[in-house]
Amino acid sequence: MTYRWNWSVxxxxxxxxxxxxxLTWTLLVAGTAWIVALLIGTGVGILxxxxxxxxxxxxxVYVEIFRNIPLLLQLFLWYFVIPELLPAEIGxxxxxxxxxxxxxxxxxxxxxxxxxxxxxxVRAGIEAVGRGQAMAxxxxxxxxxxxxxxxxxxxxxxxVLPPLTSEFLNIVKNSSLALTIxxxxxxxxxxxxxxxxxxxxxxFTAATLIYVLLTMLVIAAMRTVERATAIPGILARA
Amino acid sequence: MSKFVQGLAATSLLGALVxxxxxxxxxxxxxxxxxxxxxxxxxxxxxxxxxxxxASVPYSYIDREQKVEGYSVDLxxxxxxxxxxxxxxxxxxxxxxxxxxxxxxxxxxxxxxxLECGTTTNTLARHEQVAFSPIxxxxxxxxxxxxxxxxxxxxxxxxxxxxxxxGSSNEQSLRALNDGKKLNIxxxxxxxxxxxxxxxxxxxxxxxxxxxxxxKVYAATRAQRKGSLSVVGRLLTYDPYSVMIQRGDPExxxxxxxxxxxxxxxxxxxxxYAKWFGPLGIEIDPILKAAFEIQALPR
Numbered sequence: 001m002t003y004r005w006n007w008s009v010x011x012x013x014x015x016x017x018x019x020x021x022x023l024t025w026t027l028l029v030a031g032t033a034w035i036v037a038l039l040i041g042t043g044v045g046i047l048x049x050x051x052x053x054x055x056x057x058x059x060x061v062y063v064e065i066f067r068n069i070p071l072l073l074q075l076f077l078w079y080f081v082i083p084e085l086l087p088a089e090i091g092x093x094x095x096x097x098x099x100x101x102x103x104x105x106x107x108x109x110x111x112x113x114x115x116x117x118x119x120x121x122v123r124a125g126i127e128a129v130g131r132g133q134a135m136a137x138x139x140x141x142x143x144x145x146x147x148x149x150x151x152x153x154x155x156x157x158x159x160v161l162p163p164l165t166s167e168f169l170n171i172v173k174n175s176s177l178a179l180t181i182x183x184x185x186x187x188x189x190x191x192x193x194x195x196x197x198x199x200x201x202x203x204f205t206a207a208t209l210i211y212v213l214l215t216m217l218v219i220a221a222m223r224t225v226e227r228a229t230a231i232p233g234i235l236a237r238a
Numbered sequence: 239m240s241k242f243v244q245g246l247a248a249t250s251l252l253g254a255l256v257x258x259x260x261x262x263x264x265x266x267x268x269x270x271x272x273x274x275x276x277x278x279x280x281x282x283x284x285x286x287x288x289x290x291x292x293a294s295v296p297y298s299y300i301d302r303e304q305k306v307e308g309y310s311v312d313l314x315x316x317x318x319x320x321x322x323x324x325x326x327x328x329x330x331x332x333x334x335x336x337x338x339x340x341x342x343x344x345x346x347x348x349x350x351x352x353l354e355c356g357t358t359t360n361t362l363a364r365h366e367q368v369a370f371s372p373i374x375x376x377x378x379x380x381x382x383x384x385x386x387x388x389x390x391x392x393x394x395x396x397x398x399x400x401x402x403x404x405g406s407s408n409e410q411s412l413r414a415l416n417d418g419k420k421l422n423i424x425x426x427x428x429x430x431x432x433x434x435x436x437x438x439x440x441x442x443x444x445x446x447x448x449x450x451x452x453x454k455v456y457a458a459t460r461a462q463r464k465g466s467l468s469v470v471g472r473l474l475t476y477d478p479y480s481v482m483i484q485r486g487d488p489e490x491x492x493x494x495x496x497x498x499x500x501x502x503x504x505x506x507x508x509x510x511y512a513k514w515f516g517p518l519g520i521e522i523d524p525i526l527k528a529a530f531e532i533q534a535l536p537r
Contacts, residue, residue: 003347004366084440095442096399102426179404182427191340191404198343198367 009199010206022189029107029175036111037118045122066116078109079181106178114171125160165222169215274489285331289351292336296514298356306334309514314355320497346482354482359407369491371481372498372533376526378473379408380450385468396421398444401428401437408447411475458518503534
């Protein structure tokens, strides 16, 4: 091995700036995607547990579509194919006039994909509350909406916190796929550093450590939420 | 006493000298593995490893029959012939390893690959990590645009969107130009040649800046509608291609240089150029022809 090590490349400009800009994009993509995934995932998860057959079918269709197509392919579809299928004017707006089209495509694509996975967890969380609680809510005269709002969802939300942590970690890591449609996030920037300086091993090591740090922060944050929201007696502490 | 010591020292010094020279005397210059670690490992494995690109037509790619071929690969095979002859191993095997722009330099540096046969620009910065063969192709950054778009030079693209390959030398030069001339171009990052061209074809960007030679070939062979893409503009950079080899093995580097010089001198390089680029309707550039002549060092 004739590799010449040079760790100082990581703290010299412009490469340090590139790493930080990569980290910023990773946070932006993962953060935006997480908001999309939580909102849509919760909605679809609830749909799948409603008494209405149509609502359940709708939820199932969403989950099966988004969870059965590889994420990479979904990003390509959103980026390259969908704008071509839309009416020319809208397609052109998405491709050219929308500010940062790559970022929005990546964040939405990743969010919609993760929403399908979160929906499944929310459904499982609601079902785990048990029929007894739902029946008791109905017997006390609560409407379906009230039963969800006051009885089922508050407990289900606590049920799904641990699996949600995994999804949050996945979204941080999957955000690296955004580089395939041109978002220079952390992995993209470390590749950029590699091809500019040929110090690839240093750049990828730095990116790895930043990911590990980031995911450990996510785990710590989610643990704090779990602890703060735990109801004594209902759930065993995670 | 002191004379005796001096004599002893002189004799042992002479002995050491003879010992040091004798292996090269025994084998003669330019045969066997010599002191070359690369030739030694090739002889040990009885195989030489070529790193190739998967889709850099017609330089280095996998064809429909899954065979690795191309202009760069053919030149590397000349080196393989010379290695076979030197090691006296006509049955030497060739292993093909696919590489990309991200892993090619580490794989050469760590000795996984003996010859990197792709489309790598020979730059001084890269000499820090690897060694290079003589130059076998010359190109520079140009622009792939839709035919009839009216764009002629990079200055016409002020305020527009332009695609570049992630981490390419084209990207670096375009960024420098953009900052220097305040063109306010927004760069869009593509992963490979096909994706960059697709961005142009679907109107996501107004132009794709890449190695002129490669986008000319793309426009000639792969454009969705024939003639819908054109290559325009002056050469924005100077990109000479070379074969990469591991650094720190002067003997192997010399063998590679000799093979290339002879290939240039015998006119074989030009024939290979015609073989791969002729069918695409691309004539040899006078600069490249001159480079072949200049690098055809005498014996």
